[in-house]
């Protein structure tokens with residue numbers, strides 16, 4: 001109990017599970033595992049509550065919502081509704097989902113502030129790496145631009161194609177690793193990278209940007225031969241995200257680029273990610289995340305939870 005935080009899980013919900021809640025706590029280990037007295041079996045029908053998020057939040061007496069539904073690039077829904085309902089209910093909201101940042105950041109931030117609740121989203125970009133909270137530690141700084149590799153699925157796919165796999169085979173490998181988006185087209189066509197780029201611009205540059213304002217090209221049209229030859233010639237392909245402040249706003253792009261071997265981005269392999277920030281004080285500030293596993297994503301949500309619990 002290093003932070004003196006006690007917690008219990010009082011609700012779980014998904015499309016297949018429905019809405020399950022028990023204010024005294026749910027047993028996530030299931031039947032047969034040792035259980036604290038009074039804790040409800042996770043799958044017990046008696047713990048299921050009616051079919052909407054507000055009823056569920058009330059039944060769970062939720063203090064904190066962890067939102068991790070699939071990315072919806074078009075609207076950010078239903079995650080936005082879930083987070084809005086949590087903040088209105090009086091719970092803090094933590095999300096791993098980039099959709100609400102891109103489609104409703106200001107509304108949810110302001111709603112949280114009005115209700116005295118936090119809306120946190122550290123794990124949406126580079127898993128648990130503190131990219132957003134880094135800037136909380138850099139008051140009065142101005143972010144002028146950034147570039148990096150933010151979609152690990154395409155990075156894994158390009159690496160596998162360099163080794164001789166076709167695009168389809170490489171996608172299956174990324175899915176087996178559990179890193180591909182629910183719809184892998186979101187990775188291959190650059191949507192996930194574009195949404196992350198938009199999230200960083202919206203929050204860190206304070207410029208709301210629509211996805212259609214980001215020039216976007218994915219890796220779908222790259223052939224295995226082109227990818228292999230580029231690596232052989234010392235200019236491997238990477239799906240690169242870029243943003244730069246302009247007189248009228250921000251210019252941003254996501255596209256496959258040939259990166260010279262020896263540049264930091266060329267060394268980013270597997271599930272690793274990389275970001276290089278350009279600020280008025282630090283002309284270059286780079287972070288590399290080396291081959292994280294799925295725990296890194298969960299860690300970001302845990303870190304947000306500790307932040308909430310401590311404040």
Ligand SMILES: NC(=O)c1ccc[n+]([C@@H]2O[C@H](COP(=O)([O-])OP(=O)(O)OC[C@H]3O[C@@H](n4cnc5c(N)ncnc54)[C@H](OP(=O)(O)O)[C@@H]3O)[C@@H](O)[C@H]2O)c1
Nearest residue numbers: 014015016017068069070071078096097098123179182297
């Ligand atoms: N995986 C990563 O490495 C990673 C990293 C950072 C951020 N993220 C973000 O985290 C989120 C989850 O990713 P994931 O890889 O865990 O995806 P996933 O394995 O596809 O899980 C998505 C979950 O969301 C539930 N869900 C989907 N639509 C729902 C709805 N309308 N109402 C209630 N539940 C719904 C699904 O429930 P059912 O199974 O019952 O349908 C499933 O449990 C995504 O937004 C993703 O962008 C993921």
